[in-house]
Amino acid sequence: MLLRDRVAVVTGGGRGIGKAIATLFHAEGAKVAVASRNVKGLQTFALERNQGGEHRLLPLRCDVTRADEIEVMIGNVIELWDRIDILVNNAGVSGLTPILPGAETGPGADPDRMWQEIIATNLTGMYRCTREAARHMPGGGTGRILNLSSVLGKFGVPGYAAYCASKHGVIGFTKALALELAPKGVTVNALCPGWVDTEMAAQGVAAGAVRAGVSPEEFRRRAEAQVPLGRFVAPEEVARLALFLASDAGASITGQSWNLDGGAAMW
Ligand code: NDP
Numbered sequence: 001m002l003l004r005d006r007v008a009v010v011t012g013g014g015r016g017i018g019k020a021i022a023t024l025f026h027a028e029g030a031k032v033a034v035a036s037r038n039v040k041g042l043q044t045f046a047l048e049r050n051q052g053g054e055h056r057l058l059p060l061r062c063d064v065t066r067a068d069e070i071e072v073m074i075g076n077v078i079e080l081w082d083r084i085d086i087l088v089n090n091a092g093v094s095g096l097t098p099i100l101p102g103a104e105t106g107p108g109a110d111p112d113r114m115w116q117e118i119i120a121t122n123l124t125g126m127y128r129c130t131r132e133a134a135r136h137m138p139g140g141g142t143g144r145i146l147n148l149s150s151v152l153g154k155f156g157v158p159g160y161a162a163y164c165a166s167k168h169g170v171i172g173f174t175k176a177l178a179l180e181l182a183p184k185g186v187t188v189n190a191l192c193p194g195w196v197d198t199e200m201a202a203q204g205v206a207a208g209a210v211r212a213g214v215s216p217e218e219f220r221r222r223a224e225a226q227v228p229l230g231r232f233v234a235p236e237e238v239a240r241l242a243l244f245l246a247s248d249a250g251a252s253i254t255g256q257s258w259n260l261d262g263g264a265a266m267w
């Protein structure tokens with residue numbers, strides 16, 4: 001029970017990496033609010049976790065591109081639990097945003113709209129969730145902010161300028177915030193996964209396969225071959241790193257960006 005009675009908020013906690021983090025934090029004794037747009041999915045998840053016991057998993061609707069919804073979501077957490085120890089800024093979107101006219105992005109694709117959505121979700125949403133939550137973090141050394149960046153916050157990939165810009169931005173945001181919140185005893189770290197087996201990765205594989213003119217299976221085989229450890233990461237592996245950073249073990253670690261990518265990036 002490494003997080004007994006800590007209060008955590010996980011944005012985008014209904015599937016993929018966010019769900020794995022929320023599940024592990026909950027199992028380690030935390031009260032966990034999960035917040036995303038698809039509230040039905042969150043409610044199903046909460047029903048599973050809350051069976052037969054205390055109601056420590058709270059599903060909340062929140063589109064992180066909407067300042068008003070963030071305010072209401074954080075307000076609900078405070079009304080119920082009175083504090084926030086851990087914020088996991090996990091909500092994120094990806095997609096192609098090629099710069100050159102005519103580059104293939106699929107039928108009906110609009111790179112400009114995609115750019116706005118990616119920056120609004122991955123960067124501005126993170127900033128606003130942090131601004132609303134940080135003021136409710138108590139002193140005493142339990143305050144933690146975990147920001148989902150990516151190995152695409154460390155290097156570029158052609159066609160993914162908006163996503164790479166947002167994830168590089170997350171690392172800069174993390175460093176500045178770590179210094180700003182250090183006097184309050186709150187730590188701030190970024191997680192930089194490589195390919196993680198989730199819906200987002202499946203979409204990335206499908207899009208990559210179309211661009212490369214190969215099957216999704218072949219594209220995935222090539223992607224795995226570029227990872228020194230030769231495989232995609234499981235969401236549960238990201239959750240275990242998040243738990244380490246959120247627990248007392250992580251108390252002196254701040255301003256860092258942690259690669260979790262089978263050795264794809266070494267800086
Ligand atoms: P998924 O696409 O599986 O899940 C994304 C989550 O974000 C969903 O829960 C979704 O919920 C939520 N979300 C998206 N937009 C919004 C929004 N506007 N407001 C609130 N919630 C939103 O992705 P992953 O689990 O793979 O990714 C999680 C994080 O990890 C992201 O930040 C991603 O960039 C990062 N990452 C992922 C990698 C991968 O290979 N999978 C690699 C490196 C980083 P809903 O639709 O209900 O709103």
